[in-house]
Amino acid sequence: DAHENFYCVAAGNTFGTGADNEYTGRYQLDKASMDRFVTIRVNYDKRIEKNLCGNNDALIEFAHDFREAVNACGISCLFTYRAVKRLHKFVDYMSKEEAIDIGLTKGLAADDIRMVYNKLKKPGNEWAEALKRVSDL
Numbered sequence: 001d002a003h004e005n006f007y008c009v010a011a012g013n014t015f016g017t018g019a020d021n022e023y024t025g026r027y028q029l030d031k032a033s034m035d036r037f038v039t040i041r042v043n044y045d046k047r048i049e050k051n052l053c054g055n056n057d058a059l060i061e062f063a064h065d066f067r068e069a070v071n072a073c074g075i076s077c078l079f080t081y082r083a084v085k086r087l088h089k090f091v092d093y094m095s096k097e098e099a100i101d102i103g104l105t106k107g108l109a110a111d112d113i114r115m116v117y118n119k120l121k122k123p124g125n126e127w128a129e130a131l132k133r134v135s136d137l
Helices: 031-035 046-052 057-073 081-090 096-105 110-119 126-134
Strands: none
Touching (some): 096 126
């Protein structure tokens, strides 16, 4: 028997409907399993991101702006918690441009990077300006 304060919480990158463009290795859950859960969308939490990157507000602002720009462009490029942490660590050893190139955009075409940059709402951010220079690499 479950304790009276027990709650079951399951997390996943998809909604149980199987693979999508970003998460290709996911299996579809059967309808009986799906019926047992409600779906709650959880977005990125700035408090968690601050913790991951030493309160680097410029990086967090860029991450949120980048996510919106990528969605507006219809381009697939994930700026996950892992990417926030990765960029924060990489700049100890390399330029922001190199960190973005290998830690975030990972081979996106220069035209796609320019398109994302042009959709940023805060292009003056130091990380945004580094993104602009990545398209010139």
